[in-house]
Amino acid sequence: MTDAVLVLNAGSSSLKFAVYPDGDGDPAALLRGKIAGIGTAPVFSGRDGAGHSLPSDACMSLPHAADHEALIPALLDWLNSHQGGLTIRAAGHRVVHGGRTQTDPAIVTDALLSELDTLVPLAPLHQPHNLAAIRCVAASAPGLPQVACFDTSFHRTQDKFAQLFALPRALTEEGVIRYGFHGLSYDYIASTLRAHLGDRADGRVIVAHLGNGASMCAIKNRRSVATSMGFTALDGLMMGQRCGALDAGVVLYLMDEKGMSAAEISHLLYNESGLLGVSGISNDMATLQASSAPEARDAIGLFCYRAAAELAALAVAIGGLDALIFTAGIGENSALVRSLICDRLEWMGISLDDGANAKNAKCISAASSPVDVLVIPTDEEVVIARATHGLIHG
Template identity: 45%
Template sequence: MTDDFAAVLVINAGSSSLKYQLVQPVSGIVRGSGLIERIGGPVSELRHTGPGGTTRSESRIPDATAAFAAMVDGFAAHGPDLAKQPPIAVGHRVVHGGTRFSAATLVDAGVRTEIEQLVPLAPLHQPANLAGIDAAAALFPDLPQVAVFDTAFHGTIPPAAHTYAVPQQWREEYAVRRYGFHGTSHRWASGRAAALLGRADARMVVLHLGNGASACAVDSGRSVETSMGLTPLEGLVMGSRSGDIDPAIAGHLARVAGLSAEQIDTALNQQSGLRGLVGDNDFRELQDRVDAGDPVAQLAFDVVVHRLVKYVGAYAATLGRLDAVVFTGGIGENSAALRTAVVEKLALFGAVLDPTRDAGRGERIVSSPTSRLTVLVVPTDEERQIAMECVQL
């Protein structure tokens, strides 16, 4: 790309929301962004940020097509006007690429069909992603539509790591294996960490910590292991997801509590994690309760830290050498207390946090110069990563 000012319209279409950003991938400058929530409800809300500031409006937006029209109207009213300054491409976050898509892909009729065939692997997210692609293609018929998959970065995980020890029919007929998610964030954070370290061959563990959370072992820029599996439920403790549990718990609850598979699935995805431990999935609320001496909150905090440390240790053994640990995602970037608790338990690796560095802002090394293990904070920028992959394609 020769024009540093060319921008990509990045789309994250959910079942009832539309998040968008017009970003220049070379400079990282965001020219406009917004979020539409409660699509399909009685009243939808649009918040748009442009050159003139942030505006908010409410109206009824029944579906994805109407949401995209509202987005274009927001750009026209508050800038920049997409009709006068069109993007060079539209980049779509798509949750699941299965084994078929391991890189950003130009969407045509055939690719769209293949993405639709992956709906059984992500039934809550994939249909919304497809609706976003269709609406964008109708609005911008002359622009390339590019799908960037959450699973793509983990396409390099070796068979020994992505294969589950389950019946062959499950693996071959029903595509049961580890796929991993948050790939766009892990790709961005590991790339920025390697640049800060000045080492393309760095072996690191990236911890994406938000309402959803995952760990990823990265060797020389390649994902070699990750904590999420067939679905985003496996792995770390999350806002409302349990993470790792004994699989036999499902059968146990079916027998003793009469719960159906759907009820168990809903509970593990929506009523567990921090919500199951303390009744709230907001980590800031949890931290306030810990600071106030709440023993229930302290136990939940300790559970989160224990799971993180366990994964870092396991991935260090998988990598054979651990050069860095990277914190990213909303909680990873903003919770100094969590970083401190985790790093203190990584003393085995010679990890020492520098409180002054850790109190800073932005991407930075937060470990002490005397630390044998480098600890970094890298704010994630999935939109810019998607935009970069669009122009590289």
């Protein structure tokens, strides 16, 4: 039997998981997998530590239309019987919002869950499912230690001016501030910077986490100084289905002139905007890049324009730029998006090696570029695994 830490990232219709040996250091994953189609027709896929797909007879049998409450016990049973048996000693969870008080990973208690429940309105697409997974594990494996790791925690190093809105102070004191998200991804990238940049690792770095959800973070001394997302995960960059930064007057117009309710506006901004809304075709960047429709080109062009503008603004917070890191699904895989963003930033000293960029190489900046431009795959799961092991074992 192998002692292991289970890492879970629960969404509304999917459950991503990874299993790591329960040990010190930076362990390699023993297994990675995903259950998609939760609530309709769940489908399991998984890979072993070498990246090989698990054979079909090693995969779980999933009941039709099963929800998290049925699937998490099935996943735990499958792990216990897999390859001679894995003994899960603890479970670590991605939790999107930790509010102002949760500045580090925390062992799950009833009091913590109650506190995190109050933050659901600030991350309605993620927080309810993150917490549901914690409760499902607790019901399936009573006594199993669980750890919550927060996407907001990495940004609590920012000074007050990076966090404040120009609103009445009473609202600020109630918690209406800029929180920032994708912190687990930024935490991982920051932990790798010295290996990639040497002495420049503590310099002025901007990380572009570009995926269906997208944001950027300005980092100095490997700590968050400023970030594009704010009070909620709607702010900042244009995303797959989210609008990003928006004049608040648009919301007032939709209410007063279009008669839209708060729920209708929420659905519009979270689910019908971004790449999907502008293109009318898809929220998937690869699909849009393959399309010849002018609406698809508009969506890509706006995505890259907004990203370049946000990146330039973040450089103000750190006094310039020494390195730019692209990560996450679009950032790691779209040479076109990287090129279109960097072309607008030549005045900042950013220059790409087109051949290296086309190959998704690690270093894609030209030899003459004073700004290093790198592509670094992120790994939020290993950040959670490290934190979970550290807390459980003291």
